[in-house]
Amino acid sequence: MTPELKGFLLVASLKILVAFSLVNVGVIMVIWAERRVSAFLQDRLGPNRVGPLGLLQSLADGVKNFTKEETYPAEADPVVFVLAPVLSFIPAMLAAAVIPFGSPLPGFDMTLPIIGQIVYSGEIPMMIADLPIGFLFILAITSLGVYGIVMAGWSSNNKYAFLGSLRGSAQMVSYEIAMGMGLVALMILVGNVTLTEAIARQQESTWFIFPLFIGFFLFAVSSLAETNRLPFDLPETESELVTGFHTEYSSMKFSMFFMAEYANMITASAMMATLFFGGWDIPFTTWDEGPASYLRFFATFGVFLAKTWMFMLTFIWIRWTLPRFRFDQLMQLGWKFMIPLALGYIMLIATTVWVLDTRGVEFGIVYSLILFAVNLPLTYVLFSILDRGKVLGGSQHKRVKVSA
Amino acid sequence: MAISVKVMQRKNQEISYLRAALKGMALTFSHLKRPSVTMQYPEETKTEDWKLPERWRGTHRMLTDEQGRAKCVACGLCPQICPANCIKLVPGEDEEGHRYPLVYEIDEFRCVFCGYCQEVCPEEAIHVGQHYENAEYSRDRFVYDLERLCAQTHPVSTLWDPSDARGE
Amino acid sequence: MTLPLFWVFGGIAILSGFMCITRRSPVASALWLIQTMFSLAGIYVLLDAQFIAVIQVLVYAGAIMVIFLFVIMLLNLGRTKTTDMVGRPGQITSLVLGTLMTLELFVLNKVIPAEQFRLPEGTMATMTDEMGAVGMIAEPLFRGYIVPFEITSVLLLAAVVGAVVLAKRKI
Numbered sequence: 001m002t003p004e005l006k007g008f009l010l011v012a013s014l015k016i017l018v019a020f021s022l023v024n025v026g027v028i029m030v031i032w033a034e035r036r037v038s039a040f041l042q043d044r045l046g047p048n049r050v051g052p053l054g055l056l057q058s059l060a061d062g063v064k065n066f067t068k069e070e071t072y073p074a075e076a077d078p079v080v081f082v083l084a085p086v087l088s089f090i091p092a093m094l095a096a097a098v099i100p101f102g103s104p105l106p107g108f109d110m111t112l113p114i115i116g117q118i119v120y121s122g123e124i125p126m127m128i129a130d131l132p133i134g135f136l137f138i139l140a141i142t143s144l145g146v147y148g149i150v151m152a153g154w155s156s157n158n159k160y161a162f163l164g165s166l167r168g169s170a171q172m173v174s175y176e177i178a179m180g181m182g183l184v185a186l187m188i189l190v191g192n193v194t195l196t197e198a199i200a201r202q203q204e205s206t207w208f209i210f211p212l213f214i215g216f217f218l219f220a221v222s223s224l225a226e227t228n229r230l231p232f233d234l235p236e237t238e239s240e241l242v243t244g245f246h247t248e249y250s251s252m253k254f255s256m257f258f259m260a261e262y263a264n265m266i267t268a269s270a271m272m273a274t275l276f277f278g279g280w281d282i283p284f285t286t287w288d289e290g291p292a293s294y295l296r297f298f299a300t301f302g303v304f305l306a307k308t309w310m311f312m313l314t315f316i317w318i319r320w321t322l323p324r325f326r327f328d329q330l331m332q333l334g335w336k337f338m339i340p341l342a343l344g345y346i347m348l349i350a351t352t353v354w355v356l357d358t359r360g361v362e363f364g365i366v367y368s369l370i371l372f373a374v375n376l377p378l379t380y381v382l383f384s385i386l387d388r389g390k391v392l393g394g395s396q397h398k399r400v401k402v403s404a
Numbered sequence: 405m406a407i408s409v410k411v412m413q414r415k416n417q418e419i420s421y422l423r424a425a426l427k428g429m430a431l432t433f434s435h436l437k438r439p440s441v442t443m444q445y446p447e448e449t450k451t452e453d454w455k456l457p458e459r460w461r462g463t464h465r466m467l468t469d470e471q472g473r474a475k476c477v478a479c480g481l482c483p484q485i486c487p488a489n490c491i492k493l494v495p496g497e498d499e500e501g502h503r504y505p506l507v508y509e510i511d512e513f514r515c516v517f518c519g520y521c522q523e524v525c526p527e528e529a530i531h532v533g534q535h536y537e538n539a540e541y542s543r544d545r546f547v548y549d550l551e552r553l554c555a556q557t558h559p560v561s562t563l564w565d566p567s568d569a570r571g572e
Numbered sequence: 573m574t575l576p577l578f579w580v581f582g583g584i585a586i587l588s589g590f591m592c593i594t595r596r597s598p599v600a601s602a603l604w605l606i607q608t609m610f611s612l613a614g615i616y617v618l619l620d621a622q623f624i625a626v627i628q629v630l631v632y633a634g635a636i637m638v639i640f641l642f643v644i645m646l647l648n649l650g651r652t653k654t655t656d657m658v659g660r661p662g663q664i665t666s667l668v669l670g671t672l673m674t675l676e677l678f679v680l681n682k683v684i685p686a687e688q689f690r691l692p693e694g695t696m697a698t699m700t701d702e703m704g705a706v707g708m709i710a711e712p713l714f715r716g717y718i719v720p721f722e723i724t725s726v727l728l729l730a731a732v733v734g735a736v737v738l739a740k741r742k743i
Contacts, residue, residue, distance in 0.1 A: 043438050044440055134705075136626045140626045143634030146634070147606070150645070165645070173642075
């Protein structure tokens with residue numbers, strides 16, 4: 001083996017280790033955080049016994065679930081039944097592969113006792129794979145997560161599970177469109193789909209939350225729907241479907257669904273942080289855009305984690321506040337509001353970008369602020385439409401006159 | 405006759421989903437700062453605003469006199485009134501003519517904790533107690549004999565206020 | 573490295589395609605079809621066409637097949653064991669057609685493509701580096717072939733209108 005190959009293998013395996021433990025430890029932490037934060041929101045304490053502050057509670061629950069009995073419902077399809085939790089878990093983990101979690105590290109050239117000389121020339125990008133298809137990969141992989149839900153519901157031979165999986169598939173296919181469309185506007189600004197480039201463009205101007213405010217709104221709402229979190233957790237509505245698609249699952253297979261849900265949540269939060277909040281970019285300073293160093297990596301890594309956790313806490317906060325939508329409201333919001341809005345928004349942003357480019361406005365802070373100004377009236381119109389109860393109102397708000 | 409439906413014309417702020425959602429978010433956020441109402445049970449058994457009520461009827465306790473003997477005179481009123489039939493009493497009599505219980509057992513599993521035994525007792529011997537931590541490792545430990553009933557130390561419940569005995 | 577991976581993905585694609593048409597249960601067939609599409613996506617990646625690969629997964633595996641499964645489950649076909657296998661004439665027809673297709677594949681394998689259809693080694697990779705995975709597709713699609721693209725979209729629009737007309741007689 002050449003020193004370069006050794007260096008590549010070492011770096012790649014370390015990055016895989018870091019990224020996947022980031023997700024897995026993140027899952028453990030976010031389950032704990034969900035229980036603690038929900039408790040605080042309800043004036044309780046939450047799990048605080050296992051380990052300091054109850055941090056090891058999820059580990060204890062994992063051990064418990066490992067040792068529990070696995071039950072199989074009568075006349076379940078055994079292969080599909082076992083495959084379903086795996087198929088929802090693996091895509092959730094895979095999606096972390098393309099998210100950059102820090103600024104690049106400097107390359108190295110050193111000699112180790114047994115391994116010999118190892119070389120990595122150039123900067124080491126801090127993501128497992130810098131794919132040219134970037135966030136499209138995440139969209140594609142997370143869209144496969146729905147198979148876990150569909151197969152679980154179908155193979156359980158249980159009507160509640162089945163209804164849950166029907167709802168899940170309809171919901172996820174609908175909101176995938178709005179999610180992808182919401183990102184097209186971002187694609188126009190970045191000019192590419194790789195996440196590294198998205199971060200670089202945000203460092204050049206401002207974070208994309210300003211020029212693409214509506215895009216962020218679309219993405220945030222549809223990622224709530226894609227991760228099956230409240231207020232869109234129709235596949236597992238406890239009040240009507242027991243627990244929906246995973247009603248029949250027990251022990252570790254149930255845990256895998258649970259972990260997949262939280263891993264999806266981490267991915268969605270990391271996507272929001274990367275695409276709209278500058279990723280590992282530290283605001284108000286250009287220090288983090290200098291040459292690669294270890295200090296810089298750890299600082300940006302911390303910033304990235306902080307941003308991601310901010311979104312996860314918001315997810316939790318939303319979950320423990322808002323009630324669930326009715327299914328027809330969910331579909332109306334998706335098809336009659338989000339998708340037309342996303343299409344119109346693409347046209348608006350594309351036109352504005354074209355006008356700005358032909359007028360010769362340099363891409364930078366001014367450019368972003370002009371786009372932000374374009375967003376503002378649209379935001380006002382949008383929220384006033386939402387506010388009139390035309391999209392989300394209950395049945396008594398329909399302006400239907402019946403002749404006497 | 406056609407059916408007529410009254411359409412309510414409500415104001416925007418009453419039917420707004422968005423404003424209601426934001427209001428809810430603000431409300432839950434304000435709860436983050438409020439103190440928790442949880443009582444950390446095994447460490448804390450009472451807090452400022454919660455303690456075991458005085459009329460709580462828990463596992464029994466037999467009071468003793470100065471010599472350490474049970475106050476019970478084996479009159480037989482408590483097994484008589486017990487609706488769950490959980491008191492087993494075998495009376496005995498010593499050479500001075502004092503009656504005392506040879507066997508006095510209460511099956512705490514059968515007991516419904518009505519407190520009638522305490523109310524009916526003429527000697528104020530048997531009492532229900534302010535106690536609820538009754539876990540045991542085996543079922544037969546739940547039949548309390550006389551010795552065990554006398555050895556209980558928890559406070560007894562006050563079924564009525566002595567100054568207002570008729571509840572007026 | 574590319575060739576063995578190609579054989580792996582090709583083998584999986586053919587195997588799961590075979591399983592797809594031989595399974596009795598519609599749900600199992602659909603799942604095997606997803607497997608086929610996934611291995612096709614793998615082959616696209618080997619051809620340096622990452623964008624096509626990801627669209628294959630996103631659109632076919634992630635959306636269209638979900639709708640397929642949805643319909644299969646909604647019509648409750650999932651657990652039926654009946655087949656709609658045609659009789660002797662149908663079997664003979666499918667045998668003849670299958671043989672013809674296999675022969676065509678062999679012939680196609682012998683054809684050397686014309687010079688202008690062959691790109692030198694690594695062209696796709698350099699183009700991806702230069703223009704990005706999406707730009708590489710977008711440039712010819714929206715500049716060179718804009719008219720065929722628009723005609724296709726009109727065709728799709730016609731299909732949408734047709735579906736609405738069929739589904740909703742009274743609008």
